[in-house]
Amino acid sequence: GVNIWCAAGKGTFCADEIALQVLRARLDQVVSHRELILPQLGASGVAALDLKKKCGFAGIFGPLRAADIRQFLAQNKKADEAMRAVTFSLAERLVLVPVEISLAWKLFALATLLIFLLSGIGPDIFSLQAAWQRGLVATGATLPAILAGAVVTPLLLPWLPGRQFWLKGVQAGGVLGLGYILFLQETPWSFPGAGLWLWTVAAASYLAMNYTGSTPYTSLSG
Structure with missing residues (x-):
């Protein structure tokens, strides 16, 4: 429906x-x-x-x-x-989680490939070792982003502040992104830490906004 x-x-x-x-x-x-x-x-x-x-x-x-x-x-x-009657209970939101993840994996697979390629760029033009080390850490930030945007946001939808879904995704992504940075023992306000956090927040916000089409709520554009 x-x-x-x-x-x-x-x-x-x-x-x-x-x-x-x-x-x-x-x-x-x-x-x-x-x-x-x-x-x-x-x-x-x-x-x-x-x-x-x-x-x-x-x-x-x-x-x-x-x-x-x-x-x-x-x-x-x-x-x-x-x-x-239109309802959107926890069970109804939970059913959509696998759907959201299945729709997102192709896009994030391409993003992951691009991240690895960009991570290898340096003074030596391109380094496979740097691509692996930096790319692995950056790709790791994608996992909390998917968790925040495609799982946490749908499940906590009624309780996350704000009406816009992208804003709900920012909040969920911000918290999980910070947790990932602390897990890496990285300083949140350092350049690498801030970059990882911003990527997590942006990706989570995108997934949360994309989730609007699976809900009984309309977006600002209709």
Whole structure:
């Protein structure tokens, strides 16, 4: 439901797209009825009247969750209050953690490669030993960033101060980044320590902001 809301807001889940898929699947030759049960959170992007004109199927906005569709049909296609209620509990946030990590790993794999390459640059032009030593430490700062942005921020979402997700990520990343620097016995205000901390904070903030699309909250841009 939440991802549908995001797609509807961006215009990728709309009457035109639904009608296109219905016509491609030749749905009128498969079923005898002419109704489509649409997810509730897709309402912002779907004009039901246009949908019927484009493909001959009338759109009916069903319950928020797919698990309630059977009960929705049993109630003569009427949704009760529980079916319409939007929740985002700890369990619902926890389910999304693996999704966020799986979406982030490719980007951070490329970032890690770039970090290793940049870490090898020095007076000798490029040193494999320096690339390994510095790159390993810098890459280590990515782990608390992922933990802060993709795990801690979702789980502590209601309690982290601020409304913007990027700001919540900054707070989580700042704390975990500081912990990593102290673990390395590095001085936080030294050049290496500050660089590692800023990277952790920036990466955590990005992941937290990216998490907005998996939640029932909209971003400032819609």
